Amino acid sequence: MKVAWAGSREAFQVSDRMAKLVANDPVFEKFSKPMLGRKELFKNTLRKAAYAWKLINDLRLTEEEAKWLRHYIDEPNYTDLHWEMFVPAIEGQGTKEQKKKWLPLAQTMQIIGTYAQTELGHGSNVQGLETTATFDRQTDEFVMHSPTLTSSKWWPGGMAKVATHAIVYARLIIDGLFHGVHGFIVQLRSLEDHSPLPGLTLGDIGMKFGHGTYNTMDNGVLRFDHVRIPRNQMLMRVSQVTKEGKYAQSDVPRQLLYGTMVSVRQTIVADASKALSRAVCIATRYSVVRRQFGSRNGGPETQVIDYKTQQSRLFPLLASAYAFRFVGEWLKSLYIDVKQRLEANDFSTLPETHACTAGLKALTTAATADGIEECRKLCGGHGYLISSGLPELFAFYVPACSYEGENVVMMLQVARFLVKTVSNLGYKQPVGTAAYLGRVTPLLQNNCAVQTAEDWLNPDAILEAFEARAARMVIGCGERLAMFENPEEGFAELSIDLVEASLAHCQLITVSVFIQKLNHEIPGNGVKRSLEVLCYVYALFLLHKHQGDFLATGYLTPKQASLANEQLRTLYSKVRPNAIAFVDSFNHMDHYLCSVLGRYDGNVYPKLYEAAWKDPLNDSDIVDGIQQYVQPILKQKLHYAKL
Numbered sequence: 001m002k003v004a005w006a007g008s009r010e011a012f013q014v015s016d017r018m019a020k021l022v023a024n025d026p027v028f029e030k031f032s033k034p035m036l037g038r039k040e041l042f043k044n045t046l047r048k049a050a051y052a053w054k055l056i057n058d059l060r061l062t063e064e065e066a067k068w069l070r071h072y073i074d075e076p077n078y079t080d081l082h083w084e085m086f087v088p089a090i091e092g093q094g095t096k097e098q099k100k101k102w103l104p105l106a107q108t109m110q111i112i113g114t115y116a117q118t119e120l121g122h123g124s125n126v127q128g129l130e131t132t133a134t135f136d137r138q139t140d141e142f143v144m145h146s147p148t149l150t151s152s153k154w155w156p157g158g159m160a161k162v163a164t165h166a167i168v169y170a171r172l173i174i175d176g177l178f179h180g181v182h183g184f185i186v187q188l189r190s191l192e193d194h195s196p197l198p199g200l201t202l203g204d205i206g207m208k209f210g211h212g213t214y215n216t217m218d219n220g221v222l223r224f225d226h227v228r229i230p231r232n233q234m235l236m237r238v239s240q241v242t243k244e245g246k247y248a249q250s251d252v253p254r255q256l257l258y259g260t261m262v263s264v265r266q267t268i269v270a271d272a273s274k275a276l277s278r279a280v281c282i283a284t285r286y287s288v289v290r291r292q293f294g295s296r297n298g299g300p301e302t303q304v305i306d307y308k309t310q311q312s313r314l315f316p317l318l319a320s321a322y323a324f325r326f327v328g329e330w331l332k333s334l335y336i337d338v339k340q341r342l343e344a345n346d347f348s349t350l351p352e353t354h355a356c357t358a359g360l361k362a363l364t365t366a367a368t369a370d371g372i373e374e375c376r377k378l379c380g381g382h383g384y385l386i387s388s389g390l391p392e393l394f395a396f397y398v399p400a401c402s403y404e405g406e407n408v409v410m411m412l413q414v415a416r417f418l419v420k421t422v423s424n425l426g427y428k429q430p431v432g433t434a435a436y437l438g439r440v441t442p443l444l445q446n447n448c449a450v451q452t453a454e455d456w457l458n459p460d461a462i463l464e465a466f467e468a469r470a471a472r473m474v475i476g477c478g479e480r481l482a483m484f485e486n487p488e489e490g491f492a493e494l495s496i497d498l499v500e501a502s503l504a505h506c507q508l509i510t511v512s513v514f515i516q517k518l519n520h521e522i523p524g525n526g527v528k529r530s531l532e533v534l535c536y537v538y539a540l541f542l543l544h545k546h547q548g549d550f551l552a553t554g555y556l557t558p559k560q561a562s563l564a565n566e567q568l569r570t571l572y573s574k575v576r577p578n579a580i581a582f583v584d585s586f587n588h589m590d591h592y593l594c595s596v597l598g599r600y601d602g603n604v605y606p607k608l609y610e611a612a613w614k615d616p617l618n619d620s621d622i623v624d625g626i627q628q629y630v631q632p633i634l635k636q637k638l639h640y641a642k643l
Ligand SMILES: CCCCCCCCCCCCCCCCCCCCC/C=C/C(=O)SCCNC(=O)CCNC(=O)[C@H](O)C(C)(C)COP(=O)(O)OP(=O)(O)OC[C@H]1O[C@@H](n2cnc3c(N)ncnc32)[C@H](O)[C@@H]1OP(=O)(O)O
Pocket: 070, 071, 074, 075, 076, 080, 081, 084, 115, 117, 118, 123, 124, 125, 126, 127, 157, 213, 255, 256, 258, 259, 261, 262, 264, 267, 268, 271, 350, 351, 354, 389, 392, 393, 396, 403, 404, 405, 406, 409, 413, 416, 420
């Protein structure tokens, strides 16, 4: 199962080796992090990032190994933006000459970059950005300027204190004419003494949710006061500006300007299963250790994992972790394919890839953030302790619902793709993830054939149910949209239904990828049979949760929906004996989990007790402030005795 989770034996070996390397190195200790003040926390992260870079070079780690190393170090920092956004932005949007100049500097970290798109006034609406890049023909330069307070760049990670360069998105202006938003490479700091260059105001935007997690990152604010950069620092793969000030567009689509976001959204989907599996591992192990009620004749109480209600909250999350792992893997291969096509100027699959990355980013991050919080509750009161590992994990993870495309905004992008696909049905056969919309007649006409709970243990029955639900919701929206004279007005009016239809479409993708995985790629019958159980749990849980959709579209009868739920409960009993094996297969080491409740050895209570004594408040019996503020209250003579 470990191999099935990792994707291959080689992938398992690489991640396992890096996990051990980090866990065994005292530099990467992290239990004390929540006790540090912001400055110490930040410096501590800089120290770890520098040490990690040294290890990467000294040990000559491969790119894959370096990624796992950063993952297990487990602290967001400036290198995330450098490797995941700055470098890919140059790769995807730079010309050959620009790549030749900038990539070697970035890849050896002689410069450190960030991605400065969002502003105080606009994040989702990229076309609404206000920073300007005005071409000056006399000097062959762009003048970067922040004309308003709301045009201040706001959020870019690593920008406040570390980055020496940024890809800055700004409105291109030539001779007073606006030519859309483009990316520019801008140097922020001196490579000698690290001070901000003249004309730039740079700072940190302040503390974020959760203490010890995202505050390791220096998210920044940046303002320009007429800062000049050479013309050849505009990223020019999509559009070019000549020295005469002529604006030209290549025959590559403008959407490539948004390419870096597609790349990172794919990574975020691939990473969702890491965060969810981490929370599920903690909650499952603790649910086996924790006992409440049910003692008979002085025997042990019931392990809380044996309560049906606990199982009904935990096992769908376990199944979701596996579903997200597989859909992340699938999306990665889709992305690698589109990247190769884009390099060869084939843009045909870009719209579908954009819809998949946007929609699956929204689906997986929302479910993962909610899932981590549910795992915290599954651990009862102890889940609220930092030493459970869950509050910090939640604080770290939850902004994924907002960054890289706010989730509702992303689902509306999926809706645009679906509406377009439906309106083209007469003359263009949909392919890939939308192929089912080409079979609308049977999907609209045929209803579910399930008669017994056992009938639900059939991948074809499940797939057809999810296809019919999504198709009916999408087509229904399409029909209602057609009644509006102004399509944009109609889209806005129906946006709530469109988001629900998009979610149905994305859930269909995750369910069908899980089924596909089982049909083709699982080594060993035992592993395959166990994963089949999780696949059914995932699908039937979604069906139960969204049964309103399945019933309202008329595909299921109430009887069939309740048979699905009956089957789901039976499946929970099949998951129970393997629950620990399923979470051990994630191969999460204690160092990575950083959780007293999720310890591999189950030795929870002594370690919980021990961890409490490490709190700085327990350094002495009488702490600072007691004599000054508590004793006077105790010793005062009250006028009003009853108060
Ligand atoms: C316990 C403690 C735990 C701690 C753990 C620590 C672990 C650390 C581990 C470290 C490991 C490293 C891994 C890290 C990986 C991830 C790093 C993430 C860091 C996160 C930092 C965040 C960065 C950011 O947020 S950057 C800013 C992102 N901003 C956005 O996403 C903005 C969203 N807005 C948009 O995308 C657009 O503006 C949009 C799409 C909403 C609308 O655009 P528009 O210009 O108005 O266009 P529109 O008219 O709607 O569309 C035109 C047309 O184009 C199509 N389109 C739109 N976008 C794209 C695209 N990207 N690609 C292709 N096509 C696109 C659109 O559909 C339209 O098509 P048509 O309808 O056919 O015309």
